[in-house]
Amino acid sequence: MRHTLAPARRIVRTGSSFRAGHLRVSFTAAAALALLVPLLMTAPNAAFPALAASISVLEDQVPQTLIDPDTAQVELGTTFSSSEDGTVSAVRFYKSVDNLGPHVVKLWSTDGQVLATATLPAAAAGTEGWQSVELPKPVAIAKDQSYIASYIAPAGRYSSENYGLAKSKSNGPLTLHADGGVYAYGDGTQMPSSRYKSTNYFVDVSFTPAPAEDPGTPGRPAAGGLPAGVSVRAVDGGSDYYAKFANALPTTADYFPVAVWYESLTDANDVGLDQAVGLNSYLELTPNSNAALATQAGMPAITTWDAPGRSGALLPDEVDMWAGPGSSAWSGKWPGEGPICVPENSRCGYTIQASQKAAAAPGSMIFANYGKGVTFWETDSEAARFVNEYPNVVSADNYWFTDPNICGVSEGGTLVFPQRVLSQDECRKAANYGWTIDRVRSLVSPAASKPVWAFIEVGHPFSEDDAPTITAAQIKAAVWSSLIHGARGIIYFNHNFGGGCVSQHVLRDACGAQIRPGVTALNAQIKSLAPVLNAPFLDGAATSAGEVELSVRVHEGSLYLFAAATASGSQRVDLSLKCSNATSAAVLGENRSVPVVNGVIADTFADGNAVHLYQLNGSNSCGL
Known part of the structure; x- marks a missing residue:
């Protein structure tokens, strides 16, 4: 979980082509014997709901990594919810032989309130297995609301399993959320919210569903309700999220953002071409653009410069890569103009984002796009700061179908354990665009509190001529993987920097002839389904x-x-x-x-x- 950034070589930008700037190194535990160990708690009866018995999700499961080498104090937890009202009577966690106490357990609401706490005294050396720590009294929890159960490992050496919560886990009404493993280093006063590789830290609860009322009780329907494991989830931020900002994006159900990145508007014909392909928004316009053309056409624009009528302020692109996670002074220079941070080779990405956010007009919606720093190279806490402190809407651009470097061990290779170079089948697939959405969403705190948009390339965005060029079928698959995973907007990267047909307007000119019909049909499909895409999920x-x-x-x-x-x-x-x-x-x-x-x-x-x-x-x- 705790890992460092080791410098490899500086980032060089050529058009939109980037080279690796840092190698992500993670510390993983050595393989341990996965022997069946005596449990300190009898496995609960999972029958539901007849006896309203106490249930847990992980029950007697044994972690893949029994002892992590990390020795720092850390609070580890799991985000969970129930599809039924009920009570939590205990927090459970798996303890390794070297995970010495005392251990403080907590139950949190996701807004950071501690609902209950209890302490398990230090156990004798050699004690291993599931620990059940009873709370002072059962805590009532509401159905379909998220909570966090956690414990403090005062000397680290906790048990875990990378990617163990890549998907949610359920038992009856109780669900541990996908990417729900969380942690926080420090003195134990901060709610765990950092995430790393969908890790399962083997924290669970003892949950008792509320007794069913008599079907004839007034006010309670005799039938209906959600089946076990099924819950309703609103879109991230809520359907009216954008309404709170000045000159807001549309909040009508028939608007779902389909934007193009860094286009120029010099006459009405430009807008007509973009609308013909199904675009309805702009994320960045060239400085020579007539932004009034977008306004007149009813197409919102989000820009880095103070374009008249803009619907949001865009922070510098991919600052996580070229300035890095840090608060050093900023020289005021941009990539290619000289040293960016002061002192040189320090990191000042947080400083840049803070200064640019402060320059935006009050009430503006702030948008930030990040790159491989947030998705691959930085610690969860470093990346989460980029995601949470500066933008109201966020995206990250991982071009899985076309990037010549993304299959490497320090990039796409971080998706597998142990890290390695991905095969072409593992790397060049649409589902990885959904992974990028999951990665960014996992960093948002509170969870699901702001929209995440998806970046999809529509041509040949890298200068290397032998890099792949995306097809219409791949574009459609990448877009839908992103939408399935919760993206609340689509942004097309509209530039070819290589591949035999260099263009800054792929969706307008001859370079996009092969993909334009497919993208047009895809955008029409999104438009027709906009009310559905703005409607709640029915998870499970x-x-x-x-x-x-x-x-x-x-x-x-x-x-x-x-x-x-x-x-x-x-x-x-x-x-x-x-x-x-x-x-x-x-x-x-x-x-x-x-x-x-x-x-x-x-x-x-x-x-x-x-x-x-x-x-x-x-x-x-x-x-x-």
Whole structure:
């Protein structure tokens, strides 16, 4: 979890092509014997809800890494929720033989309030296994609300499992969230919020669902409600998030941001070309642009310069890479103009972001885009500061289909354990764009409190001619992976710096002829589904054993299932649904429908770029 940045070589910008600036080094525990150990607590009865028994999610699971070499005091936790009201009576954690106490456990609300705390006295050396620390009294928790359970390891040496919470884990109504493993170094007064590699720190709770009321009790419906493991989740920030800013982005349900990066507007024809391909927003305009053209066309613009009528202020691009995570003085210079930080070779990215944010007009929405520093090279706490302290909306650009360096050990290689160079099948796939969204969302604190937008390339964004060029099918798959993972906006990188057709206007000119029809159709699809994309998620309502990623949205009582392949090759997949009594589903954009048999859709995903969007017929069965 704790790791350092070791300088490798300075970042060099050539167009949009970047070279690695720092090598990310992580400390991982040596392999340990995963022997079954006696538990200090009897495994709970997981029956639900008949006996309202105490339940946990991890029960008697044993961590992959029993003893981490970290020896600093650290508070480790897990974010969790329940689909039913109930009480938490104890915090559980797995203790290694070297994780010496005393251990203080806490139950937190996600706004930083300690709801309960208790202490487990120092155990005798050699004690290992699950510890259950009873709280002074059971704490009532509300359904569909997030909480954090944590404990302090005063000398480190905790147990963990990298990527152990890459996906959520549930038992009955109780769910440990995906990317829900959190930590905080220090004196124990700070709520754990940093994250690293979706690590599971093996912290759990003992939860008792509230007794079911008599179905005849006034005010309680006799039927309905959400099945175990299913919960409603609003879009990040809430559907009206943008309304609180000056000259706000539209908050109507039919607006979903589809923006282009760094375009020029010199006459009305430019706007017409952009609207024809389905763009509705601009993220940065060239300084010679007539920003009034965007305003007149009803296309919001977010810019670094004080463009008339702009809908937000854009902070310097990828400052995490060229200035780094630090608070040294800023020389006022930009990349290519000389030393950026004072003293030279120090880091001043935080200083730059703070100064540029302060220069924005009061009430402005602040947007920041970051790069490989936030996604790969920096510690979670360093990256989280970039994400949380400066912007109101954030994005990161990882170009998985075209970047010649991204498969390397210090970049995409950080997705696997142990780190290594990714194979082409592992690296050049649409699902990694969803990973980038997950990575940035995992850094946002409080969780889900601000929108994350997705950056997708539409051509050949690197100067190396032998680097890959993205296809229309890959663009569509990358966009939908991002949307499935919760992106609240799409930004197209619209420039070719190599590949035989250099252009700054790929979606306008001849260089984009091959991809433009596909992108136009994709944007039309997004526009038609904007009310759905702005509607809540129904987490846990769809599952599959196939290599696909899924999300379910509920809009005006109808369920929409979005599914995308995560691996190359053709596969026949069963998609199992909850909260649906549908007998068929329309496959949007494909002019076909599929049967739904006992809550299951069977469909074929032809390759790694396959995406299917289903609208379930009829109303949902959960009263939504």
